Amino acid sequence: MEAVVTDHPQGEFRRRAADRAMHWILRIIASLTVVLLIGIFVFLLKSGLRTFSEVPILNFLFGTRWNPSSFHEPLWGILPLVTGTLFVSAGALLIAVPFGLSIAIYLSYIASRRTREILKPVIEMIAGIPSVVLGLIGLLYLAPLIAKTFGLSNGLNALNASILVAIATLPTIASLCEDALSGLSHRLSESSWALGATRWTTIRKVLVPAAAPGIGAAIMLGLGRAIGETMVVLMVAGNSLAFPRSFLEPVRPMTATIAIEIREVVVGDLHWNSLFAVGLVLFLITFAINSVTDLYLHRTIRS
Amino acid sequence: MTAPIISVRSLDVHYGSVTALHDVSFDIAPNEITGLIGASGSGKSTFLRSLNRMLDHLPTVRMGGTITIGGENILHEKTDVVRLRRRVGMVFQNPTPFPKSVFDNVAYGLEIQGIRNPRKSFLSLTRLRIQHQELEASDDPIDQAVVRSLKEAALWEEVKHRLHHSAYRLSGGQQQRLCIARAIAIRPDILLLDEPCSSLDPLSTRCIEQLLLGLKKDYTILIVTHNLQQARRIADHVGFFHTGELVEFGTAKEIFGGPGKTLTREYVEGAFG
Amino acid sequence: MKRPPASVTERIAFSLFRLSAIAGTAILILVMVLLFLAGKDALSWQFLTAPWQHGDITKGGIFPAIVGSMYLGLGVIFISFPLGIGTAVFLTEYSGDTRWRRTIQLAIRNLAGVPSVVYGLFGLAIFVHLLTFGMSLAAAVLTLSVMTLPWIITASVEALLAVPRAFRESSQALGATRWQTVSRIIIPSALPGCITGGIIGLARALGETAPIILVGATFYLTRLPTSPFDKYMALPYHTFILATQHSSPSAPAYAAGSALVLITLTFVLSIGAILLRLQFRKKRVW
Incomplete structure (x- = not known):
């Protein structure tokens, strides 16, 4: 049988060369992600570590005052900043976790299919609100409201920031919890009903515990987002370097500090380096949260 | 039997620690339809896929022995699989047209x-x-x-x-014939079909069987099928696989008439009811 | 199976769940309404199309900020889409289940968790100072692209995994090289999914403010940028400065106006992408 298709040696060579070349090009492109992650870490480390040649690392981590621009006695303790971050993210999670979990339970067990299909994208649209917009809402509306409710001179404080950061993390938590709950087998709830449990007991005693690993991961990722949130805290947290004692006091989390001070410092001096060190602390915290979540999820999936 | 186009000698295939094929040896004559039968998991599909090295994409697969096609051992690591696949076309279980015209x-x-x-x-x-x-x-x-x-x-x-x-x-049967047309457009020597009719209705199945009988004058055809009547209707030679071994290989008449091995007889008769 | 009857606690609990869902929706509507109330006085044709006036802000508009954000968006598309889709193709089509693939996946998950302000620090150190791009469009585009990359990769991987394995096998069985299979069959089939996922990522990137505070947007510009190394204005930065650092009495209204334009831009992009995706899913044949 005569072959209609003749081999074209030259074209053949070109195709194979293209195949090999593309393999390597794609491999290099994909490796870029690893390079970037390491690059980010190395750059933070490079500038950040220089801080510690002048400021002892313990003074940096546990010092209770941050005042780098003081002429007489500059102080580099990030504890008030870390506490600010903790206040705001803890407050945000206190609001967003029950709220988000309720939405997730509603979406996965109570809502009709149609309602779910409309509501889920609506909740996810909240993630599309730029955080500068949330900050603006906080400045214009929430701050006066909080000031009036609690009789304060202004409403720019940890509470205000917590509420808005909660809104920012809500879609993450709600949608990941929903994934965890919807991923459960239908048989689980049916066998619980068969034992005479009500729907409410089933949700409380069977479904939520069964989805606990996923819900835990959702909370962790929400925490990561809350810690990294910058614009909201920059605009409404009140910018005070005093050590916070209550939610009604102004705070200045780590992210806000970096954003406020970085444009006013001399490139490469101690203050500049110390802000990279703050960035390094942020990076390590979020990295740890992600890794722990990852490990935890992998372990529970395997077992 | 004329000179074989495919010679298989001591073919072993392992997936990780699982043996999928063990010591398979036989010859396939050109311009014939060879039916491969056996229960699911018997290794017949694995055998078919080793003929055009489609198993290469599975991460843990190991192959031993030789498969000689046109005088060349295609299991050799220097084999050009792209060129091999142009000579050995394949049609899959479900119609798989591309999202194109x-x-x-x-x-x-x-x-x-x-x-x-x-x-x-x-x-x-x-x-x-x-x-x-x-x-x-x-x-x-x-x-x-x-x-x-x-x-x-x-x-x-x-x-x-x-x-x-x-x-x-196109309808399912037309899609499957389109896949056959796509495979023979590059004029392969050998055409492999992996249960090509399993998702089709009897009418389309009959249509494809007629088509294959017409195609065998130009191509050597190997077809995996779980439908014994189909093998009997169209195959010249039949190989019966069981738990990774080729139990028996012979003409369709031998296999369906009076197979030599008890295992083959049990399978052929059992399936006939 | 029939559902068991409801007790009183169950009714209360369920109405609370329902209420949360309603509240969630209400947040979205409330944000839009409040923003509109605050910004409606600033909105006008002139606001959208006129150059910015520094002295009396009511005389000018935010046109340069809109243009700046568009440039940023285009830049991100040109850089992070090809890189993101390329990485996703490597992960799904080339890498197999190797340790290197798992390393890359781990890196992507961690990159997605890095706070945006840290991306800002990175961009400031690398693009602004080390590569001496200065506080330019190029530095901002690169920083935002790095930040968007993990989102685009995740969306693209999902789209590529949805392409049936049969397409890959059929193409390879016809003697196609891997790259031919990828470029002629896999990418065309997955591209709608990659692009719609990418647009949603792009919308998020356009709203990000912290990185461009660090790598340096400008609040006042006399002319539009003409090269990648020019200074630029951007909507989120403009909103931020008007909201926090401008003394004019009409600054809050103008901040809300800019925010409205920004949120409209991001919502149009993401809703458009969602609708587009529904359309593609409906038309998809496999």
Whole structure:
């Protein structure tokens, strides 16, 4: 049988060369992600570590005052900043976790299919609100409201920031919890009903515990987002370097500090380096949260 | 039996620690239909896929022994699998047309060899406006190959007025014949079919069986099937696989008439009810 | 199976769940309404199309900020889409289940968790100072692209995994090289999914403010940028400065106006992408 298709040696060579070349090009492109992650870490480390040649690392981590621009006695303790971050993210999670979990339970067990299909994208649209917009809402509306409710001179404080950061993390938590709950087998709830449990007991005693690993991961990722949130805290947290004692006091989390001070410092001096060190602390915290979540999820999936 | 086109010697295939095929040896004659039968998991599909090295893509697979096609051991690590697959075409269990027009589906195998498709439709936006008479008279190699393959696959009359339609607008049986047309467009020597009729109705199945009987004058055909009647209707030789071994290989008459091995008889008779 | 009857606690609990869902929706509507109330006085044709006036802000508009954000968006598309889709193709089509693939996946998950302000620090150190791009469009585009990359990769991987394995096998069985299979069959089939996922990522990137505070947007510009190394204005930065650092009495209204334009831009992009995706899913044949 005569072959209609003749081999074209030259074209053949070109195709194979293209195949090999593309393999390597794609491999290099994909490796870029690893390079970037390491690059980010190395750059933070490079500038950040220089801080510690002048400021002892313990003074940096546990010092209770941050005042780098003081002429007489500059102080580099990030504890008030870390506490600010903790206040705001803890407050945000206190609001967003029950709220988000309720939405997730509603979406996965109570809502009709149609309602779910409309509501889920609506909740996810909240993630599309730029955080500068949330900050603006906080400045214009929430701050006066909080000031009036609690009789304060202004409403720019940890509470205000917590509420808005909660809104920012809500879609993450709600949608990941929903994934965890919807991923459960239908048989689980049916066998619980068969034992005479009500729907409410089933949700409380069977479904939520069964989805606990996923819900835990959702909370962790929400925490990561809350810690990294910058614009909201920059605009409404009140910018005070005093050590916070209550939610009604102004705070200045780590992210806000970096954003406020970085444009006013001399490139490469101690203050500049110390802000990279703050960035390094942020990076390590979020990295740890992600890794722990990852490990935890992998372990529970395997077992 | 004429000189074999495929010689298999002591073929072993392992997936990780699982043995899928053990010590398989036999010869396949050209221009015949060879049916491969056996229960699911017996290794018949694995055998078929080792003939065009489609197992290479599985991460843990290991192969031993030799498969000689046209005098060349295709299991050798230096074998050019791309060239091998142009000589050994394959049709899968479910129809797998690409999301392209009927014409472009058949032309694909030639296009990838660097032949320019004169009817290239860009994102199905441009339509193939040419009349089928013109296409039949065209002397462009792709046009000719498409017309010839569709005719050989007994599909031309059904699709000649809608060559620019998406392949997914064809019926299941037509889609499977399109896949056969796509496979034979590059004129392979050997055509492998992996349960090609399992998702089709009896009428389409019969149509494809007729088609295969017509194609065997040009191609050597190996077909995996769980349908014993089908093997009996169309196969010249039949191989029976059981738990990774080739239990028996012989003419269809031998296997279905009076097989030598008890295992084969049990399978053939059991399945006949 | 029939659902068991509801007790009183169950009714109360369920109405609370329902209420949360309603509240969630209300947040979205409330944000839009409040923003509109605050910004409606600033909105006008002039606001959208006129150059910015520094002295009396009511005389000018935010046109340069809109243009700046568009440039940023285009830049991100040109850089992070090809890189993101390329990485996704490597992960799904080339890498197999190797340790290197798992390393890359781990890196992507961690990159997605890095706070945006840290991306800002990185961009400031690398693009602004080390590569001496200065506080330019190029530095901002690169920083935002790095930040968007993990989102685009995740969306693209999902789209590529949705392409049936049969397409890959059929193409390879016809003697196609891997790259031919990828470029002629896999990418065309997955591209709609990659692009719609990418647009949603792009919308998020356009709203990000912290990185461009660090790598340096400008609040006042006399002319539009003409090269990648020019200074630029951007909507989120403009909103931020008007909201926090401008003394004009009409600054809050103008901040809300800019925010409205920004949120409209991001919502149009993401809703458009969602609708587009529904359309593609409906038309998808496999």
